[in-house]
Amino acid sequence: xxxxxxxxxxxxxxxxxxxxxxxxxxxxxxxxxxxxxxxxxxxxxxxxxxxxxxxxxxxxxxxxxxxxxxxxxxxxxxxxxxxxxxxxxxxxxxxxxxxxxxxxxxxxxxxx
Amino acid sequence: xxxxxxxxxxxxxxxxxxxxxxxxxxxxxxxxxxxxxxxxxxxxxxxxxxxxxxxxxxxxxxxxxxxxxxxxxxxxxxxxxxxxxxxxxxxxxxxxxxxxxxxxxxxxxxxxxxx
Numbered sequence: 001x002x003x004x005x006x007x008x009x010x011x012x013x014x015x016x017x018x019x020x021x022x023x024x025x026x027x028x029x030x031x032x033x034x035x036x037x038x039x040x041x042x043x044x045x046x047x048x049x050x051x052x053x054x055x056x057x058x059x060x061x062x063x064x065x066x067x068x069x070x071x072x073x074x075x076x077x078x079x080x081x082x083x084x085x086x087x088x089x090x091x092x093x094x095x096x097x098x099x100x101x102x103x104x105x106x107x108x109x110x111x112x
Numbered sequence: 113x114x115x116x117x118x119x120x121x122x123x124x125x126x127x128x129x130x131x132x133x134x135x136x137x138x139x140x141x142x143x144x145x146x147x148x149x150x151x152x153x154x155x156x157x158x159x160x161x162x163x164x165x166x167x168x169x170x171x172x173x174x175x176x177x178x179x180x181x182x183x184x185x186x187x188x189x190x191x192x193x194x195x196x197x198x199x200x201x202x203x204x205x206x207x208x209x210x211x212x213x214x215x216x217x218x219x220x221x222x223x224x225x226x227x
Contacts, residue, residue, distance in 0.1 A: 004155075033214060043201065045214030056214050090155055092215075099144050099205045101215060103156040 002027065004093050004104035012110045018079040021107045025072050025093030031055075032074040033101060034066060037088040046089075049074055078109075086111045114139045118202045118218035125192055126226050133187040133221045135176075135202035143204040145169075145178050145185040146215070150199045159187075159200070197225045 005024045013019050025032050033056075034046040045058040049068035066076040072093075078085055088108050092101035118135045125131060137145065144163045148156040160169030165180035174189045185202060202218040 035215070042219045043203075043215075043217040045216070048214055058214060092156075100146075100158060100161060101205075102158065103148075105155045 004091055004102055006089075006091050006104040006107050008107060009105065010108045010110075012112060013081050014112050015081055015083060017081050018077060019081060019109060020075055020077045021089055021091075021109075023074045023076075023091030023093075023104060025074070025091075026102055029093035029095050029102070030072050031094045031096070032068055032072065033092045033094070034074070034076050035090045035092065036060075037090060037106070038086070043090070046076065081111045083111050085109065114143070114204060114206065114216045116202050116204055116216055116218035118200075119221055120219050122222040122224050124224045124226060127194055128191045129225075131187070131189040131192045131196075131223070133200055133202075133223070135185045135187065135218060137183050137185065137202070137204050139183075139204055139206060141206050143206050145176070146203045146205070147174070147176055147185070147187050148201040148203060148217075150201065150220070152198075156201065192223075192225050194225045194227055197223055199223070 007022045031050045033048040035043050037043045047066050048056040052068045063079045068074045088106045090106045092103045094101045115138045146161045147159040149159045150156050160171040162169040162178035168177045176185050176187045199220045199222050201220045203215045205215050
């Protein structure tokens, strides 16, 4: 079974721009979660989608948003980028029967 | 809210040494507990998990026991190898059914194994 894939792997943007990251979950997994990893704050939960609906949300500003498609693929969007948004963004998927999450390799976003 | 506390390190050991990485948690309900490992430039890999009190998770020589009375989930390995060098994250999840709630992570422990 293929693992969780994320595209692109690396991104460089400038302040004020917006960015969209993509995540394809493991086949059959309907839950997709997003996390931000920074050296200062560590790993923080952004949001979780299940069957195209956001079920849980972490403590991030409204500039961070996401969506999920009918095939369970998910995208997250960050608008009006700030320097502090530079981070590794990780996507994870899980099945209906388990709370075990499987992570993708991440997208490294650098904001200049 | 939920929280996870773990020693941050770096923890430096010689090959074949005994490893313990402490992890304690605070949770409102009855969480599942996890250890994840992250190698340089990669995402997180699930190392082991435990879903209820007294459960022992184990994988690749690593073990951790869910201790409800001490709210702990310490990671141990009897003999570490250079290839175990990585960052280890303790995490918890309050499972609400129908999929995973967000994981709450500790800050991570950087483990360095010297030959």
